[in-house]
Amino acid sequence: xxxxxxxxxxxxxLNLNEAEAAVxxxxxxxxxxAAKSISKSKLTHEEIAKKVGTSRARITRIANLGENSxxxxxxxxxxxxxxxxxxLKVA
Numbered sequence: 001x002x003x004x005x006x007x008x009x010x011x012x013x014l015n016l017n018e019a020e021a022a023v024x025x026x027x028x029x030x031x032x033x034a035a036k037s038i039s040k041s042k043l044t045h046e047e048i049a050k051k052v053g054t055s056r057a058r059i060t061r062i063a064n065l066g067e068n069s070x071x072x073x074x075x076x077x078x079x080x081x082x083x084x085x086x087x088l089k090v091a
Contacts, residue, residue, distance in 0.1 A: 023072075030075035030087060031065070037082040038063040052077040 007028070011021030038048060038059060045059040052059075054074065061067040062078070079087045 026088075027070065027072060027075065030072060030079065031062070031070060033087050034075045034078040035063050035065050037079050041082045043082070048078070048082065051081050 007021065007025040011024060016024065038045070041048060043051070045063065046056045049056045049059045052074065058067060062070070076087070079085075
């Protein structure tokens with residue numbers, strides 16, 4: 001996975017190894033997509049929360065990019081549930 005310059009610099013500053021840096025960048029990209037999917041959805045935050053098994057408040061924080069602790073699993077659930085597509089291809 002090729003990292004962008006900003007992600008590479010941040011990973012270097014945090015002394016992350018290549019694998020940790022790749023996970024960090026993947027989660028950041030999924031987070032952005034999940035927030036966009038929530039914002040574009042015609043569902044309420046409460047409806048989205050029920051769909052993916054979390055709280056309405058947490059969905060609101062994710063939509064506002066204010067949630068600090070997110071799993072790749074939750075991000076994927078959000079994107080797939082709202083966009084009806086897998087956000088990445090695994091070779």
